[in-house]
Amino acid sequence: MNIDLRIISSEGPKHLELILEDGWWQQDKLDDQIDGITRPITAKIDIYKAGERFVLEGAIAGSVSVMCDRCLGSFEKDVKTEFKLFFTPPARYDTKAEIELLEEDLDTGFINGEEINLDNIFREQIYLSLPIKNLCKEDCRGLCPGCGVDLNIQNCKCKK
Numbered sequence: 001m002n003i004d005l006r007i008i009s010s011e012g013p014k015h016l017e018l019i020l021e022d023g024w025w026q027q028d029k030l031d032d033q034i035d036g037i038t039r040p041i042t043a044k045i046d047i048y049k050a051g052e053r054f055v056l057e058g059a060i061a062g063s064v065s066v067m068c069d070r071c072l073g074s075f076e077k078d079v080k081t082e083f084k085l086f087f088t089p090p091a092r093y094d095t096k097a098e099i100e101l102l103e104e105d106l107d108t109g110f111i112n113g114e115e116i117n118l119d120n121i122f123r124e125q126i127y128l129s130l131p132i133k134n135l136c137k138e139d140c141r142g143l144c145p146g147c148g149v150d151l152n153i154q155n156c157k158c159k160k
Contacts, residue, residue: 002115003047005054013048013057020062020122033134034126038076039063043122054087056116060125066134070142071150081129087116 001018008014020041025034041062048055061080068075141151146158 001118003118005114005116008047008049008054013046016043016045016047018043018045018118024119025064025123033067033130035065035067035074037062038065041079041122041126043118045118047116052088054116056083056085056087056121058083058125060122060129064126066130068136068140069133070135070140071152072143073136073150073152075134075136077130077134079126079129081125083125085121 003016020037020043022037022040024041025037027034027036039062041060041064043058043060045056045058047057059080059082061078063076063078065074066077067073136152143149144151144156144158147156149156
């Protein structure tokens with residue numbers, strides 16, 4: 001979904017509430033850690049203009065199916081995050097000289113054209129809300145390195 005920036009004025013924020021269903025999520029590659037959406041994701045955003053920049057504030061909540069990093073099984077993971085992003089035309093940083101980035105510059109995206117793609121922003125925020133290591137349960141035993149059996153389901157027959 002794209003947002004047309006020409007309809008955003010500096011007088012007040014434009015509020016959007018969206019529901020992202022399972023068909024919305026598209027895997028990028030075969031080793032994608034997210035399999036899909038298990039419960040619809042609600043996205044609430046406000047977008048407004050602040051000088052030359054656009055500010056996008058929002059919250060996302062829902063549930064996705066992710067792959068356990070130990071046993072490679074799929075499990076449901078709740079997703080809930082809030083974010084605040086800034087978007088600016090690339091001309092602001094169009095110099096050849098070195099510049100020092102400020103703290104707010106780390107959350108700044110660049111606008112190409114008159115639209116912002118919300119799908120990419122939502123996908124990024126969902127990935128950022130996940131932990132570094134996804135575990136189906138805290139005491140997940142993983143896979144046997146010898147025979148590959150899921151140690152949560154059965155014991156392996158490998159010699160210790």
